[in-house]
Amino acid sequence: MEDYIVYGIVLIFGIMIGSFLNVCIYRIPEELNIVTERSHCMNCNTKLKWYDMIPVFSYIFLLGKCRSCKSRISIQYPIIEALNGIMYVLVFYFYGWDSLYSILISTFYCLTVSALIVLSVIDFRTNIIPVGINVFLLVVGIATVLTKYFESGRSTDIVLDHAIGFFAISLFLLLIYYSTKGRAIGGGDIKLMASAGLLLGWELVVLSFMIGCVLATIIHPIRMRVRNIGRALAFGPYLSMGIVLALFFGRQLIKWYINTFFV
Ligand SMILES: [Zn+2]
Numbered sequence: 001m002e003d004y005i006v007y008g009i010v011l012i013f014g015i016m017i018g019s020f021l022n023v024c025i026y027r028i029p030e031e032l033n034i035v036t037e038r039s040h041c042m043n044c045n046t047k048l049k050w051y052d053m054i055p056v057f058s059y060i061f062l063l064g065k066c067r068s069c070k071s072r073i074s075i076q077y078p079i080i081e082a083l084n085g086i087m088y089v090l091v092f093y094f095y096g097w098d099s100l101y102s103i104l105i106s107t108f109y110c111l112t113v114s115a116l117i118v119l120s121v122i123d124f125r126t127n128i129i130p131v132g133i134n135v136f137l138l139v140v141g142i143a144t145v146l147t148k149y150f151e152s153g154r155s156t157d158i159v160l161d162h163a164i165g166f167f168a169i170s171l172f173l174l175l176i177y178y179s180t181k182g183r184a185i186g187g188g189d190i191k192l193m194a195s196a197g198l199l200l201g202w203e204l205v206v207l208s209f210m211i212g213c214v215l216a217t218i219i220h221p222i223r224m225r226v227r228n229i230g231r232a233l234a235f236g237p238y239l240s241m242g243i244v245l246a247l248f249f250g251r252q253l254i255k256w257y258i259n260t261f262f263v
Contacts, residue, residue, distance in 0.1 A: 006092065006097060007089050007092065007093075010085075010088045010089050010092050011085045011086070011088065011089050012085070013085075013088065014084045014085035014086070014087065014088030014089065014110070015055045015056060015081045015082065015084065015085035016055055017084055017088075017110075017114055018055060018080050018081035018082070018083065018084030018085055018114075018117075019053065019055040019077075019081050021080055021081075021084055021114055021117055021118050022076070022077050022080050022081070023039065024118045025076075025080070025118050025121045025122060028118070028122060028130050028132065028133075029122055029125070029126050029128070029130070039053060041066045041068065041069060041071070042071075043066060043069050043071035044066060044068055044069035044071065046066070046067070046068045046069070049067075052067060055078070055081040056078045056081050056082055059073060059077060059078040060078075076121075080117060080121070083117065084113070084114055084117060087110070087113045087114075087117070087244070088110050088113070090248060091106050091109045091110050091113060091247075092106050092110075094247070094248050095109060101147065101151045104147050105144065105147060105148075108140050108143055108144045108147070108199075109247055111136075111140050112137065112140055112199060112243075112247070113244060113247075115133050115136050115137050115140070116137075116240035116243060116244060117240075118133060119133045119134075119192070119236055119240060120236055120237035120240045120241075121237075122236075123188070123234045123235075123236030123237060124234050124236070124237050127186075127232060127234050128186075128188065129186065129188025129189065129191070129192060129236050130188075131188070131191070134188065134191040134192055134194075134195050135195075137192070137195035137196065137199065138194075138195040138198065140195075140199060141162070141166075141195050141196075141197075141198035141199035142198065144162075144198075144199050145158070145159060145162045145198060145199075148162075158201075161201045161202060161203075162197075162198050162199075162200075162201045162202075163198070164197075164201075164202040165196075165197035165198055165199075165200055165201045165202040165203075165204070165205045166194050166195075166197045166198040167194070167197065168197050168202040168205055168206055169193040169194075169196075169197055169205055169206065169209045170190050170191070170193045170194035170197060173185050173189060173190045173193055174190055177190060185235070186235065188236065189235045189236060189239060192236065192239055192240075193205065193209060193239065196208065196239075196243050200243065200246060200247070200250075203250070203254060204246045204247070204250040204251075204254075205243075205246070207242075207246045207250050207253060207254065208239070208242035208243040208245070208246035208247075208250070209239070209242060210242070211241070211242035211245050211246060212235070212238040212239040212240075212241065212242030212243075213238070213242075215238045215241055215242065216233065216235060216238040219238070220233055220238075
């Protein structure tokens with residue numbers, strides 16, 4: 001199959017999943033059922049028709065307004081949908097689809113990115129990382145390690161690499177958690193770095209934590225000044241950005257670093 005056809009299918013699929021992510025973002029903090037509940041307008045409660053729920057396109061055709069009450073629909077919906085679609089294309093670009101192994105890995109990383117999008121928006125809004133998302137990431141992590149284990153001819157080194165990843169950052173954060181009595185770091189962040197560590201292996205999880213810290217140090221003070229928000233820092237979005245960047249560019253970054261400083 002031609003590359004652009006694969007990317008097209010992946011993009012459309014990603015956008016459709018993105019539409020489901022919007023549902024998760026709204027319903028998980030409210031503890032509503034994410035499957036059975038029917039979608040409705042947030043303002044007038046009118047149940048949405050199927051043609052009102054076509055990702056991105058419905059928003060454009062309705063000019064961002066509810067069909068019955070004309071109240072504004074949040075721009076967040078099409079943004080999340082488009083973002084998830086683009087991310088899926090990037091995952092397939094970086095991890096490929098030329099074997100069953102690469103298709104599996106690409107699929108697991110697509111699921112990872114989607115979970116991180118939901119986690120980031122919820123953490124950003126509520127300062128809480130729902131435990132269910134971390135459990136989901138843990139399951140994806142276990143599936144990734146098993147896939148790599150069998151692909152590598154049952155290499156225990158790979159399992160060890162990922163098992164160390166599980167503890168590498170999370171133990172360090174746990175230490176900070178207890179020494180500051182939970183003021184400096186949230187339990188959700190610790191679990192996130194444990195799940196991500198299992199998924200990425202120790203090198204990439206250390207890198208993603210460093211990227212997350214750098215991003216938080218740069219962006220958070222600006223947001224504090226511009227938006228006049230408090231000091232409370234939702235760390236999840238920054239850690240998530242670190243994880244995604246490490247997934248896409250981690251290996252090259254580490255190679256560049258070693259070549260520059262150690263050769
Ligand atoms: Zn309405």
